[in-house]
Amino acid sequence: MTDDLAGLDGAFALVTGAGRGIGREIALSLARHGARAVAVNDYFADRAESVADEVRGFGIDAVALVGDVSDHGTALRLVDTAANAFGAVDILVNNAGNAGPLNGIGDRAPFWETGPDEWGPWLDTNLYGVLNCTRAVLPSMVESGSGRVVSVISDAGRVGEPDLAVYAAAKAGVAGFTRSIAKAVGRYGVTANCVACGYIDTPATSMLAQNPELLTRALRPYQIRRPGRPKDVAAAVTFLASPAASWITGQTYPVNGGYSMAQ
Numbered sequence: 001m002t003d004d005l006a007g008l009d010g011a012f013a014l015v016t017g018a019g020r021g022i023g024r025e026i027a028l029s030l031a032r033h034g035a036r037a038v039a040v041n042d043y044f045a046d047r048a049e050s051v052a053d054e055v056r057g058f059g060i061d062a063v064a065l066v067g068d069v070s071d072h073g074t075a076l077r078l079v080d081t082a083a084n085a086f087g088a089v090d091i092l093v094n095n096a097g098n099a100g101p102l103n104g105i106g107d108r109a110p111f112w113e114t115g116p117d118e119w120g121p122w123l124d125t126n127l128y129g130v131l132n133c134t135r136a137v138l139p140s141m142v143e144s145g146s147g148r149v150v151s152v153i154s155d156a157g158r159v160g161e162p163d164l165a166v167y168a169a170a171k172a173g174v175a176g177f178t179r180s181i182a183k184a185v186g187r188y189g190v191t192a193n194c195v196a197c198g199y200i201d202t203p204a205t206s207m208l209a210q211n212p213e214l215l216t217r218a219l220r221p222y223q224i225r226r227p228g229r230p231k232d233v234a235a236a237v238t239f240l241a242s243p244a245a246s247w248i249t250g251q252t253y254p255v256n257g258g259y260s261m262a263q
Contacts, residue, residue, distance in 0.1 A: 088137075114166070193252070199218055201230075224257035
């Protein structure tokens with residue numbers, strides 16, 4: 001990917017869940033490729049501030065936005081704060097998500113052994129966070145006649161995972177939501193796409209990387225026998241956020257080492 005291909009023309013980007021891992025790399029990639037400012041959201045203040053400082057190291061303006069995007073009012077407040085700092089959001093990257101309890105991978109269990117009280121952590125950030133943030137930015141994007149919404153999901157939402165049914169449902173829900181939004185706002189010059197990840201080496205998946213036997217087993221379905229890297233995802237997100245992708249909308253791009261293949 002060349003710089004001119006992925007140039008962001010001085011756009012203002014908001015990245016949710018950007019305090020570490022994939023989100024951090026996306027925020028830094030957008031800064032490197034021509035964003036004029038980046039708003040870094042995270043649940044934890046120290047993470048958000050740290051990545052905002054890294055963005056500023058590229059000579060780019062940045063603001064740390066601390067808050068839980070699964071709460072509708074909080075999402076609206078964060079977008080308002082971002083707009084007050086740097087103007088309307090041109091690029092929204094819905095990256096915030098979790099695989100269960102805050103700070104870790106949730107316990108896997110057959111769906112029929114779970115109940116409604118256990119479904120919330122999978123749905124709140126992974127699905128409602130995307131709805132909340134997208135709702136907050138779309139009015140200004142539609143009014144301006146341009147904008148990019150890119151949501152990071154999981155291949156679990158494309159092919160299913162037997163003991164992660166609710167997580168898969170949330171991610172699949174985002175893909176369906178994105179297609180609907182793409183049909184609704186394309187006429188206004190706004191695009192909406194997803195990037196679907198396979199196994200990415202991040203702090204949240206570090207337990208696999210530390211166990212060679214588990215890692216080997218996890219990588220067997222992958223045609224490229226290594227974990228994905230956050231920069232692999234960031235490259236796809238940066239492209240979809242760029243003017244080069246202005247005629248791409250409603251799509252889900254797998255970044256997954258061949259774990260599953262789009263047709």
